[in-house]
Amino acid sequence: MTKKEILEAAAQIIREKGFHAASMQDIAKAVDLRKASLYYHVSSKQEILVDLLDLALAQLNEHIEAVVVEDLPADEKFRKALRAYLNYTAENLDLAAVLLLEHRSLEPEYRARHIPLRDRYESYWQQIIEEGIQEGLFESLDVQLAVKAVLGVANWTVMWLNPKGKLTATEIADFSADLLLGGFYKREAKL
Numbered sequence: 001m002t003k004k005e006i007l008e009a010a011a012q013i014i015r016e017k018g019f020h021a022a023s024m025q026d027i028a029k030a031v032d033l034r035k036a037s038l039y040y041h042v043s044s045k046q047e048i049l050v051d052l053l054d055l056a057l058a059q060l061n062e063h064i065e066a067v068v069v070e071d072l073p074a075d076e077k078f079r080k081a082l083r084a085y086l087n088y089t090a091e092n093l094d095l096a097a098v099l100l101l102e103h104r105s106l107e108p109e110y111r112a113r114h115i116p117l118r119d120r121y122e123s124y125w126q127q128i129i130e131e132g133i134q135e136g137l138f139e140s141l142d143v144q145l146a147v148k149a150v151l152g153v154a155n156w157t158v159m160w161l162n163p164k165g166k167l168t169a170t171e172i173a174d175f176s177a178d179l180l181l182g183g184f185y186k187r188e189a190k191l
Helices: 003-019 024-030 035-041 045-068 076-090 091-106 108-134 143-160 169-184
Strands: none
Touching: 003 024, 003 035, 003 045, 003 091, 024 035, 024 045, 035 091, 045 076, 045 091, 076 091, 076 108, 076 143, 076 169, 091 108, 091 143, 108 143, 143 169
16 A cells, blocks of 8 residues: 555545545545554545645646746746646546645644645746736736636636536636636737
């Protein structure tokens, strides 16, 4: 039994039941361990939660960082970043749901460890939007509020995204990007 297998099982259980309703016994049973043996691998349910949140954000940061460093106009980076995010969500639905829905269950010491990873992810989005403003593609706007709006649209997708649905994650990302960018472009850039 590896910690990775435990985390995968825990993500599924937490997504289905919610953090507070999921028990260590549920997780142990899912990985065919006794509850006492589970504690050999992890010290607490809080440790599992912060490990899941940190794992998801580390992977998301890796994906968006790869987009940010590309030599592309900001609107193309925006679209690619949204595609990366929604494709990640579709491929890791349990983990993404835990990240988006259970972060408030973190105890203060774990929250302090987690927040910098979240802030780093948001800073990449800020960088893309700031580049768009500097390139003259996007209106000058409140960048932090714009990031919150973009991530609000993208984050809520986890609630209804069906990886086997009629639209792929890329198609949903492109639709969302078209909708969001339509509000970011300067009027003369649309012509």
